Amino acid sequence: MNAQPSVATPAGKRAISIQIVLAIVGSQALAWFLIIVARLAANVFGSSSLPVGQIWAAAVLIVVAGAAQAASDIVQGRSAAEAEAGLHRRVLQHAFDLGPAMFTGRQTGAITAMLTDQTERVAGYRQTFIGPMIGAMVSPVLILVSVAIAIDPIAAAVLLISVPFIPLAVGGFQRAFRKVSAASRQARGKLANQFLEAIQGLTTLVLLGAAGRVGDQLADTGEENRKATMALLARNQLILLVTDAAFSLFMLTAAALVAWWRLDVGAINAAQALGLVLVSALLCAPMEQIGSFFYVGMAGMAAQRQIRAFLGRDTPSQVQVAGSGSDLAVELRQAGFGYAPDRPVFSGLDLRVPPRSTTVIVGPSGSGKSTLMSMLAGDLLPDAGQCYVGGIALTAASRDQVRAASAMVRQRSWLFYGTLAENLRIARPQATDDELHQALTKVALDDWVGSLPDGLDTQVGEHGLAVSGGQAQRIALARAMLSGRDLLLLDEPTSQVDQESERVILDAIDEIAGRHTIVMVSHRLTATERADQILELNR
């Protein structure tokens, strides 16, 4: 496990600093506004004329306070959106670097939640919570400095004693809140998981007549989630109300008593006393902010812990030490792989595939033939030994190069919705129509395509022309040949077809054998007869 990486970015940190400055500017502007308003009010009560300069100053200050708030809102919105997109990319990239094998045993719902809900929460926490929160902690002290300058240093010093109550109240709030926040988070995670699993397994559930029961379970989990969320909100509101009311009352009483005392001893005048009481309301404002942001803060911190732990998981390239290169088209040296760490699918596997040769892999069901093919395609990384494809040692860093070295035909070929030509050009978009026809001829499909009214422009895939399993296999084979890649990985390319189509496909493979390196999985004797070497996998 790596040291847990930080999720902070320079742009994010800059945005937080700007928010802190804006919070301080805003609160200072408000404090001076109130101090001036108190003076103006004293003038009104004292029936003396209103100083125009001070009215202007008050107007400017209130505009500055409003502008600081608006600017902070804009910075928050923008930087949260950027941070979310950046974090999302980072988590997704790390998921790809970890590779599919790292996710076995993990619920897809949890990963989906991390990529959606949790990245959003972390971005919200970092970019809309931290800055205003630090600003709210610092502002009262700076407001009291202004009070010391404009009104009375001793009154400011007395009120300063009450400021540490804010973090204390926050600490208490956090403790009271943690359990109920965790319960709500768990309920939400459970619902997301169950929902996703139900969708993924919908066909099975319907076939087994279990859809109703699972629907009821989902409804129960939804209800649990609703209750947990309502409990969270109710508790949140109650604690907020109590702390806020108690703190405001305390602050106002303290300010009024101090103002009365300082007025009584003649240290301040009536305008200053009024200013002191008004400004004390600002000292309570951070409490409100802290409370209203707490929901974001707690959930964000928890999501941030989870994402950092995930980003700290070692990718296979960091685990694996690559050996020296290989001159062969494919070479395995004591290679091993398991979906779970303690259950290898194969281990200590050696294989040498010279260029332009044909290797057939045989073995009982479950012996790891498809797994090995996925490794050669660069989708799975060896967790022991080495795997070389085209001389490149397969690691997370070289995976893209390895992927580009081969073309795969799987047991079931998938045609996406589009024309036949588009399906064939996936691997080589610049292929000409002539080249498409040549490839189709090699897999004995050219006559069939010639008989279609729209020829290469025929729509296939979902809602398109119904294509048989054998035809789809042959289209996939033609696609692999067209890719121009040296290594062709054929995972039971004849498993879906009748004997006649099988013969056509095997002949097509024979036809190209001299020009490509072929690694093919097959149980069919006819395929093994044509092999240069046979690799037998055992369970």
Ligand SMILES: Nc1ncnc2c1ncn2[C@@H]1O[C@H](COP(=O)(O)OP(=O)(O)OP(=O)(O)O)[C@@H](O)[C@H]1O
């Ligand atoms: N994504 C996966 N996650 C966890 N285990 C898997 C996964 N894919 C395959 N396995 C397991 O790995 C083992 C090898 O599977 P694999 O599909 O490679 O075998 P195979 O020889 O190709 O089988 P078949 O001839 O039936 O296609 C099996 O025990 C299988 O259950």
